[in-house]
Amino acid sequence: MAYNLLNGKRGIIFGALDENSIAWKTALKVKEEGGSFTLTNAPIAMRMGKINELAKACGAEVIAADATSEADLTQLFSKSVDVLGGKLDFVLHSIGMSPNIRKGKEYGDMNYEWFLKTLDISALSFHKVLQISEKLDAMNEWGSIVALSYIAAQRAYPDYTDMAQAKAMLESIARSYGQRYGTQKKVRVNTISQSPTKTTAGAGISGFDVFFDFADLMSPLGNASAEDCANYITVMFSDYTRMVTMQNLMHDGGFSTSGITQPLIERLSK
Numbered sequence: 001m002a003y004n005l006l007n008g009k010r011g012i013i014f015g016a017l018d019e020n021s022i023a024w025k026t027a028l029k030v031k032e033e034g035g036s037f038t039l040t041n042a043p044i045a046m047r048m049g050k051i052n053e054l055a056k057a058c059g060a061e062v063i064a065a066d067a068t069s070e071a072d073l074t075q076l077f078s079k080s081v082d083v084l085g086g087k088l089d090f091v092l093h094s095i096g097m098s099p100n101i102r103k104g105k106e107y108g109d110m111n112y113e114w115f116l117k118t119l120d121i122s123a124l125s126f127h128k129v130l131q132i133s134e135k136l137d138a139m140n141e142w143g144s145i146v147a148l149s150y151i152a153a154q155r156a157y158p159d160y161t162d163m164a165q166a167k168a169m170l171e172s173i174a175r176s177y178g179q180r181y182g183t184q185k186k187v188r189v190n191t192i193s194q195s196p197t198k199t200t201a202g203a204g205i206s207g208f209d210v211f212f213d214f215a216d217l218m219s220p221l222g223n224a225s226a227e228d229c230a231n232y233i234t235v236m237f238s239d240y241t242r243m244v245t246m247q248n249l250m251h252d253g254g255f256s257t258s259g260i261t262q263p264l265i266e267r268l269s270k
């Protein structure tokens with residue numbers, strides 16, 4: 001059911017790779033709620049993924065951009081404002097990648113060049129998005145910018161390795177830039193900390209199935225799905241959350257404040 005929450009609003013959605021991507025589900029939901037947007041991904045992901053399929057379904061233009069490249073991002077923001085016919089109201093940063101995780105490196109054997117790449121792609125790119133949008137004056141007042149995080153920013157998970165540092169940095173950027181952007185242009189900046197979700201990025205982490213099941217048992221409502229996350233992002237883009245900024249918002253079915261749950265006790269008692 002649609003509520004026209006985003007009627008007349010314009011934005012950019014980063015990170016739709018395939019139909020499992022959180023950004024993919026978000027694009028469909030934002031469209032349903034009346035928003036218009038451009039879609040973007042790294043040039044290499046556009047060749048491997050199915051973004052054009054999504055673009056067709058949403059009537060959206062695709063603009064390639066490597067989120068680590070200031071030149072690409074500058075072009076993306078200016079072109080999006082042109083294509084959509086005015087300044088933007090929302091941006092979704094749904095980007096994560098660790099070469100160390102992809103290549104199976106353990107935390108005690110990190111390749112530091114790759115570590116820096118993880119931080120650049122998964123965290124610093126968020127600062128670049130914010131800074132470039134501000135310099136180009138591309139956002140409307142009360143606009144909303146959201147990035148996706150994970151609870152490994154606060155707690156240790158053995159296989160999340162350098163992505164844990166990337167997420168801590170991402171959340172910190174949301175606070176620092178949120179303060180600046182709110183004061184100067186009334187733009188909101190938040191991160192949403194999502195449950196484990198079966199996507200390409202999620203499934204790339206070794207042991208993913210185990211911590212997916214563990215989180216599901218530890219969450220009174222169960223794991224939040226990608227569709228639920230898309231719904232929450234949509235609300236965060238709407239005028240109903242105008243005064244929410246500089247937050248890391250837990251979207252995890254209650255996982256982060258559970259000590260232990262009855263289903264987990266029963267599972268461990270067996």
Ligand SMILES: NC(=O)c1ccc[n+]([C@@H]2O[C@H](COP(=O)([O-])OP(=O)(O)OC[C@H]3O[C@@H](n4cnc5c(N)ncnc54)[C@H](O)[C@@H]3O)[C@@H](O)[C@H]2O)c1
Binds near residue numbers: 015041067094149197
């Ligand atoms: N899947 C989970 O369990 C989970 C849980 C919490 C948070 N998240 C976060 O959600 C976000 C979206 O991930 P997802 O789970 O939908 O997986 P996904 O693999 O579908 O999306 C990740 C996206 O990042 C893009 N990307 C990688 N490098 C890029 C670059 N240099 N420039 C531009 N884009 C680039 C990929 O092409 C891909 O589209 C990520 O930030 C991820 O860390 C995921």
